[in-house]
Each structure stands twice: as C-alpha cells, then as structure tokens.
Amino acid sequence: MIQVENLSKIYKVSRREAGMKSAWKNLFSRQYEEVKAIQNLSFSVKKGEMVGYIGPNGAGKSSTIKILSGILTPEEGTCIINGRIPWKERKAHVKDIGVVFGQRSQLWWDVPVIDSFELLKDIYQISKEQYNNSLEELVNCLSLSTILKTPTRQLSLGQRMRCEIAASLLHNPSILFLDEPTIGLDAVSKLAVRDFIKKRNEVHKTTVILTTHDMQDIEALTSRIMLIGRGRLLLDGTLDNLKEQVGQSNNNLDEVLAALYKKYKIQ
Amino acid sequence: MKLYLKYISIHIRSMMEYKKSFFLTLIGQFFVSFHAFLGMYFMFQRFNQVKGFTYKECLFCFSIVLMAFSLAEIFFRAFDRFHIIIGNGQFDRMLVRPRGLVFQVLASQFELTRFGRLLQAIVLFVYVLITGDISWSMLRIITVILMIVGGIVVFSGIFMLYAGLCFFTLEGLEFLNIITDGAREYGKYPVSVYGRFVLKFSTYIVPFALFQYYPFLYIIGKNTNSFYCILPLVGTLFLVPCYIVWRIGVRKYVSTGS
Numbered sequence: 001m002i003q004v005e006n007l008s009k010i011y012k013v014s015r016r017e018a019g020m021k022s023a024w025k026n027l028f029s030r031q032y033e034e035v036k037a038i039q040n041l042s043f044s045v046k047k048g049e050m051v052g053y054i055g056p057n058g059a060g061k062s063s064t065i066k067i068l069s070g071i072l073t074p075e076e077g078t079c080i081i082n083g084r085i086p087w088k089e090r091k092a093h094v095k096d097i098g099v100v101f102g103q104r105s106q107l108w109w110d111v112p113v114i115d116s117f118e119l120l121k122d123i124y125q126i127s128k129e130q131y132n133n134s135l136e137e138l139v140n141c142l143s144l145s146t147i148l149k150t151p152t153r154q155l156s157l158g159q160r161m162r163c164e165i166a167a168s169l170l171h172n173p174s175i176l177f178l179d180e181p182t183i184g185l186d187a188v189s190k191l192a193v194r195d196f197i198k199k200r201n202e203v204h205k206t207t208v209i210l211t212t213h214d215m216q217d218i219e220a221l222t223s224r225i226m227l228i229g230r231g232r233l234l235l236d237g238t239l240d241n242l243k244e245q246v247g248q249s250n251n252n253l254d255e256v257l258a259a260l261y262k263k264y265k266i267q
Numbered sequence: 268m269k270l271y272l273k274y275i276s277i278h279i280r281s282m283m284e285y286k287k288s289f290f291l292t293l294i295g296q297f298f299v300s301f302h303a304f305l306g307m308y309f310m311f312q313r314f315n316q317v318k319g320f321t322y323k324e325c326l327f328c329f330s331i332v333l334m335a336f337s338l339a340e341i342f343f344r345a346f347d348r349f350h351i352i353i354g355n356g357q358f359d360r361m362l363v364r365p366r367g368l369v370f371q372v373l374a375s376q377f378e379l380t381r382f383g384r385l386l387q388a389i390v391l392f393v394y395v396l397i398t399g400d401i402s403w404s405m406l407r408i409i410t411v412i413l414m415i416v417g418g419i420v421v422f423s424g425i426f427m428l429y430a431g432l433c434f435f436t437l438e439g440l441e442f443l444n445i446i447t448d449g450a451r452e453y454g455k456y457p458v459s460v461y462g463r464f465v466l467k468f469s470t471y472i473v474p475f476a477l478f479q480y481y482p483f484l485y486i487i488g489k490n491t492n493s494f495y496c497i498l499p500l501v502g503t504l505f506l507v508p509c510y511i512v513w514r515i516g517v518r519k520y521v522s523t524g525s
Contacts, residue, residue: 011523071362073521087521091365099363104356110281119277122270123364151284 001207002045002068002175007077009038009063009231037063039231041077047174048205050197052222054212056261060231061211065177068209069099082174095124098168102180105160106167107152113163114148117170124171131170138166141196158189165196169206176200178210182217194220215253229266270366274374282379289380296383300333304391307455318460323399324487325456330391331411332454332479335418336447337384343423345376347447349430358520368517372430401487410482410496417478417499422447424509425473431509434516450475457483477502 012032038060045051055061066072067079070086070093079086086093100106107116121131139145142162147155155163161181168176178197182190198221200206210221218225218239225242227235235242246259282289307329311322320328345352352358352375361371401407429443450473453461458469458480469475478499484490 066359069363071359071521075522090362094363095365097363101356101359104360106360108277108281110284111277115277115280119273122273123366125365 001047001049001082002043002209003078003080004044004068005042005078007038007041007064007067007074007079008036009060009067009072009074011035011037036231038067038074041228041231041233043226043233043236045207045209047207048201049224050201050208050210050222052210052212052218052225053228054215054218054225054257055228056266059228059266061228062179064228065099065179065209065211069097069177070094095171096173096175098171098173098176100164100168100176100178100181102161102178102183105152105164107160107163109153110151112149112151113144113155116152116163116167117148120167120170126171130172134170134172138169141199142166142192158185158192161185161189161193162196165193169200172204173206175207175209178208178212180212181210182212182214190214190217197221215257219253227260227264229261229264234264234266235260271370271374275377278377279379292380293383296380297387300384300387303452303455304329304387317456320457320460323395324483326391327395327399327401327487328457328479328483329455330388330395331414331483332418332451333384333388334392335415335478336422336451336454337381337388338415339419339422339426340381341378341385342419343373343426344378344381345372345374346423346426346430348376349433350436353433353520362521369513406493406496407486410486410499413496413499414478414482417502420503421474421478421505422450424506427506427513428509431512431514431516434520446473454479474502474505 011034013035041060041064053061053064063072067074068081068086070090073087081093082096084093107113108119117135120126126134139148142165144162144166147159147163150159152160152163165178165181176197181197182193185193194217197208197210201208208221210217212218223238225235225237225239226233227242235245242260243256246256246263251259304326307322307325310317311325315321317325340347349372352361352372357375361368361375364371395401425443425447432443450469454475458476459466466476466480469480470477481490481495481498485493485495
C-alpha cells in the first residue's frame with residue numbers, strides 16, 4: 001500500500017553569524033548549509049495498518065508526511081502509494097488520502113462547519129449519496145450533530161479537531177495522515193479522538209499514519225511504531241520492542257522515550 | 268465554474284458575519300478613489316488640457332483603468348496577498364486537494380469591498396458617456412470592452428507575477444506595488460503624458476499602454492488606425508511570462524518546502 005525506498009530530502013538553510021557586519025555581508029554572498037531532513041528512509045505499510053511515527057522536534061516527521069501526501073518532492077528515492085508516485089500524480093493521489101494537520105485548520109473560519117463540508121463535497125466531487133452516507137456516519141461517530149451549524153471560529157479546540165477529522169474523511173480515503181491530532185486537547189476530547197480513529201481503522205480498514213508527541217496516543221492506537229531521529233529511521237517495531245531497547249519496562253512511556261532519545265543521541 | 272460560485276457564496280457569507288466592517292470598507296474604498304478624482308478635477312480647473320488631452324478625455328481614461336483595476340482586485344486579489352497564503356500554510360492545504368492550484372488560489376479570496384471602487388469607476392464612466400463628446404461606433408464600443416478586459420488581464424498578470432516571486436522571497440514584495448498601484452494612479456492620464464520612456468516601458472515591458480493609451484487614441488479620434496483596437500488583446504499575452512514565473516515558483520516550492 002505504501003512503499004518507501006531510500007527517500008532523502010535535503011534543505012538548504014542560510015547561515016550567518018550574529019551582528020550587523022555579517023548581516024551586511026550576508027546580503028551579498030549567502031552561505032548555505034545543507035541540512036538533511038531525511039536520509040535513506042525505507043519502510044512499507046500494509047493496508048489497514050496503524051503506524052505511530054515518533055521522534056523529537058525537527059527529526060523529519062513533518063517532512064515525511066509532506067512527501068507522502070504529495071506536498072514535497074524528495075531529492076532521492078522512491079515512494080509509491082496505491083500504485084502512484086504522490087508528487088507526480090498529485091490530483092489522483094490526494095483524492096485517496098486524508099490529511100489532518102493538528103496545528104492548522106482546513107475549515108472555513110467564519111461559516112458554519114456544515115458549509116465547509118458542503119464545499120469539500122464539491123472539491124472532491126463526492127456523489128450525493130456517498131456524501132450523505134459519510135456525513136451521517138461521521139456525525140454519529142464524532143457526535144457532531146449539535147455543532148454542525150456553528151461557525152468554526154466559535155468552536156472549542158476539541159470540537160474543532162473532531163470537525164477537522166470529519167472533514168478529511170468525507171471522501172472516504174484509504175489512507176489517513178494525522179499530524180499531531182491531539183495537540184492541545186483536553187482529556188475528554190483526546191479520548192474521543194482516539195476512540196474514533198481506532199473505530200475508523202477497524203470498520204473501514206483505513207490505513208493510518210500518525211505523528212505525535214503524546215505517548216498515550218501511541219499506546220492506545222498503534223501496534224507499530226517507527227522512531228525517526230535526525231532524518232534516519234532508528235527503530236521499527238512494537239511498543240514492547242521500544243521498551244526492550246531501554247531495558248526499563250516499569251517506567252512510564254515518556255521516560256522510555258526520553259531514554260531512547262538519549263541513547264540514540266537525537267535530542 | 269459551479270465550484271467557483273460555491274466558493275464565492277462562502278466568501279459572501281463570511282463577509283456578512285462582519286457587516287459593519289464590510290460597509291465601512293466599502294465606503295472607504297469609494298472615497299479613496301474619489302479623492303483621486305478630485306485631484307484631477309481641481310487640476311483641470313486651472314489648466315484646460317494636459318498635453319492636448321481634455322478633462323473629459325482624461326476622466327474617460329481614468330474610469331477605464333480604475334474599472335479594470337477594481338475588477339482585477341475583486342477576483343484576483345488572492346495572488347496579490349499570496350505571501351500570506353504561503354506563510355500560514357494554506358498553500359500546503361491546497362496541494363493536498365484534488366484541484367488545480369491556480370483555481371484554488373483564485374477561489375480562496377473574493378474581495379467584495381472593492382465594489383466601492385468599481386462603483387466609483389462606473390459613475391465616472393457614465394458621467395463621461397453622457398456629457399462627453401465621443402462619437403460612438405460599434406468598433407469603438409467593442410474597443411472599450413477590450414480595454415477593460417485587457418486591463419483586468421494585465422493587472423492579474425502582475426498579481427500572479429507577484430505570487431510567483433513570493434516563492435523565492437517569502438515576503439511581500441512592496442516594490443511591485445509601484446507597478447500596480449502606480450499604474451492605477453498614473454492611469455488617470457494617457458500614458459504619453461509622462462514622456463517617452465514611460466510610454467516605451469508600458470508598451471514593451473508591462474503593457475499598460477496597450478490597453479490604455481493606444482486604444483484610447485482611437486476612441487477619441489486622435490488616431491484612425493483601427494489596428495489600435497486590438498492592442499488590448501496583444502497586451503493579454505503578458506499573462507504568459509507571469510504564468511511561467513508562477514509555475515517555476517510552484518516547482519521550487521515543492522522541492523524546498525519553504
């Protein structure tokens with residue numbers, strides 16, 4: 001379903017010393033430093049799998065998601081999703097994926113949520129019948145019926161996140177990318193979101209790739225974990241594999257993760 | 268097209284959430300260009316003509332340019348504010364939707380408040396029509412329409428060029444406002460008033476003169492060469508290089524992500 005081989009992504013970052021003098025110098029000759037956001041990344045994900053994609057800030061998680069969702073083109077390597085190369089067949093590819101960026105909204109700010117949904121129906125050219133079915137199901141599972149007619153700007157973060165997730169599933173994609181979906185949510189909303197994702201995966205066999213810093217998300221949702229640091233895939237296994245690496249199975253998950261970061265010197 | 272109308276309906280509904288702000292801006296926009304008009308009016312009180320062009324003729328010129336500019340702003344404004352779309356990640360969102368990028372950027376904004384300016388332009392235009400002494404013919408009427416269309420295309424071209432360059436700078440490029448706002452302000456008078464350099468520049472580089480000056484000469488009867496009527500169409504070719512810059516920008520964006 002998702003096949004990634006030797007993926008590399010390099011950014012050019014301009015560097016300069018502090019101070020006016022170097023700022024002036026920098027105006028004429030820029031010095032670039034190459035930063036490897038992703039190096040030789042290879043993995044594959046089967047249909048219906050749920051994968052937790054973790055790593056410290058700046059490890060390359062978002063870059064990977066952006067490449068897989070067709071926003072970025074990598075320098076090297078291949079990536080085939082549902083038989084397509086995302087950045088070569090962008091429109092066909094994105095019809096079959098859903099993307100949630102936890103920190104950014106895709107809903108129109110000033111109009112009721114249902115209006116955003118209606119517009120998405122036309123953007124994705126969803127048939128009326130399929131739209132009604134998806135909507136009914138999503139409204140039930142995410143308990144949206146009371147907030148559908150509220151403008152997005154008046155929703156609480158938890159309500160909004162539920163709507164964001166619904167918005168990215170209206171066209172019934174086979175793959176769902178979730179970039180920090182529980183960030184900033186309260187306990188009740190977090191549980192609701194997790195619960196929903198789990199059910200969605202069970203019922204529709206939706207493949208889910210989830211990045212998060214919240215280890216409880218990982219524990220509740222994913223059987224498989226990929227740990228990435230400095231652009232490299234360091235570990236690919238279950239939660240227990242992760243714990244074995246550190247050798248302290250009694251600690252809480254955040255401590256396990258911190259110990260791992262230390263072990264791989266990626267913090 | 269149907270989808271575009273849906274987008275517009277969302278924009279209108281969003282706008283109506285802030286009714287007071289909307290109407291104040293609308294009125295503000297009207298008066299901004301009204302003040303430009305006053306400037307012209309008082310100038311012609313003193314001098315009867317500028318380089319052989321009368322008050323009415325210049326007013327005609329101004330109303331056409333203003334009309335084209337405000338229409339371009341109403342529909343293509345999103346390109347003019349593209350640095351914001353990149354900055355807040357909206358462009359990433361567009362990339363994960365199965366629709367053309369130009370279409371999505373276009374549809375992402377619909378600047379209703381600019382109707383204030385458009386209204387001003389229409390009022391001036393009608394005023395010149397009624398009181399002016401242009402002798403109308405079928406070809407001249409068509410020429411006026413071509414002038415407006417050509418103007419919209421050239422202005423949108425500049426907006427698109429601006430957006431394309433945003434991929435490289437990621438900041439607003441205020442210097443391009445010299446061309447857009449400048450052209451709107453200086454468009455009050457036929458371009459030749461500003462001397463040969465400006466005329467050449469706006470003929471061959473940024474083709475303002477093609478939709479303003481030359482067809483205008485034909486309409487007021489200063490030049491009988493009917494070739495001048497189709498020059499606005501030639502001016503629309505300006506969109507081609509602008510679109511190329513935009514494409515290059517998009518390609519750069521997907522390879523750098525910044």
